[in-house]
Amino acid sequence: MEVHKGLADVVVSETSxxxxxEGQLSFSGYNIDELVEKDASFEEIIFLLWNSRMPSREEFAQLQHDLHTHMALSESVIACLKIQCRQNLHPMSVLRTTVSLLGVFDPYAEEMDERSVYIQAISIQAKIPTIVAAFARLRKGLDPIAPREDLSFGANFLYMLTGEEANPDLVRAYNHCLVLHADHDLNASTFTARVAASTLTDVYSCITGAIGALKGPLHGGANERVFDMLSEIAESDTRDVAGYLKTKLDNKEKIMGFGHRVYKTEDPRKKHLKRMAKELTQEFGKEDLYDLSCEVEDYLLKEKGLIPNVDFYSATVYHCFGIEHDLFTLLFSMSRVSGWLGHVFEQKREATLIRPRSKYVGPVNLTYIPLSEKETIGGNAQ
Structure with a gap:
């Protein structure tokens, strides 16, 4: 049996x-560069990933209506969020548990007909921004802010964080982030969602599993670790980028935000995030953070040939939104859930259980000795 560590280069499914x-990322035939440069809305991308085509005006309006209808949280969910506002509980654990609770409170969570599954998906997609914003406020002792029906998906989230409408440039930048992070082939969290969906379990279970996978520092959690690294360098007495990184590399420590299993020359999403990082740091007077990020990128490219992935500059961009760094991966989740749900739909239609094999490398031909026949020392079986 040939073993492919980490399933590297193994194709396990087909997807639309x-x-x-060739280093280019596209969603259902639309190049990611064009979608960002022409300001495609995140709501359009949700529809695209769920239907493999762009919406008509009527379909777009209906999707917006459905999202707004399901965006508010019940008092029961808010009460559960308050309970989770304690130290040493990672916000991704809060999101994972709360999404699972949505299924507990949904009386139709076990229904598998097409309409019920769609409503479950809409509910998850719509409520995650509200969950994140509510939690961000509750842990500061502030009351949650209800969503508005007149704001877009991204604008609503930024509004629910502060109670004030964000400026159009910030909304546009956040919409670009949502589009860029929406889907990405068969990454770890998407694969987790598809494995769960292949068993024909409910949608809430699929997404709860995907969130658990995204939490890991080798996946979505990397953007949080990137900001930790930048902060350590910036707050040091010497601000010695080369010395800091050389020490990390000499100690065989992984540099978060660099390298990619698929991309070898450039992550196509990076250039958009780097541009946004430059623009936003200039707007908010945080140019030093952008300059520091560029120094890190230049050093690792020169010394190790390492390229930034989507997580590296997204950390700087998210920081400019005024969001605490331990919430960065939750912002990733808000976007990526659209892709997860699209893959769940696709896998359920395929109706094939994902069940790979493993190669056994443990001991063989051992002889079992019953406990009653083993020698005892001091009355204890050995």
């Missing part, structure tokens, strides 16, 4: 959602 071909 996203593709990485």
């Amino acid at each position: 959602l996203s593709a990485i071909v």
Whole structure:
């Protein structure tokens, strides 16, 4: 049996959602560069990933209506969020548990017909921004802010964080982030969602599992670790980028935000995030953070040939939104859930259980000795 560590280069499914071909990323045939440069809305991308086509005006309006209808949280969910506002509980654990609770409170969570599954998906997609914003406020002792029906998906989230409408440039930048992070081939969290969906379990279970996978520092959690690294360098007495990174590399420590299993020359999402990082740091007077990020990028490229992935500059961009760094991966989740749900739909239609094999490398031909026949020392079986 040939073993592919980490399933590297193993193709396990077909999809019409996203593709990485010759270093280019596309969603159902639309190049990611064009979607960002022409300001495609995140709501359009949700529809695209769920239907493999762009919406008509009527379909777009209906999707917006459905999202707004399901965005508010019940008092029961808010009460559960308050309970989770304690130290040493990672916000991704809060999101994971709260999404699971949505299924507990949904009387139709076990229904598998097409309409019920769609409503479950809409509910999850719509409520995650509200969950994140409510939690961000509750842990500061502030009351949650209800969503508004007249704001877009991204604008609503930024509004629910502060109670004030964000400026159009910030909304546009956040919409770009949502589009860029929406889907990405068969990454770890998406694969987790598809494995769960292949068992024909409910949608809430699929997404709860995907969130658990995204939490890991080798996946979505990397952007949080990137900001920790930048902060350590910036707050040091010497601000010695080369010395800091050399020590990390000499100690065989992984540099978060660099390297990619698929991309070898450039992550196509990076250039957009780097541009946004430059623009936003200039707007908010945080140019030093952008300059520091560029120094880190230049050093690692020169010394190790390492390239930034989507997580590296997204950390700087998210910081400019005024969001605490331990919430960065939750922002990733708000976007990526659209892709997860698209893959759940696709996998359920395929109706094939994902069940790989493993190669056994443990001991063989051992002889079992019953406990009653083993020698005892001091009355204890050995």
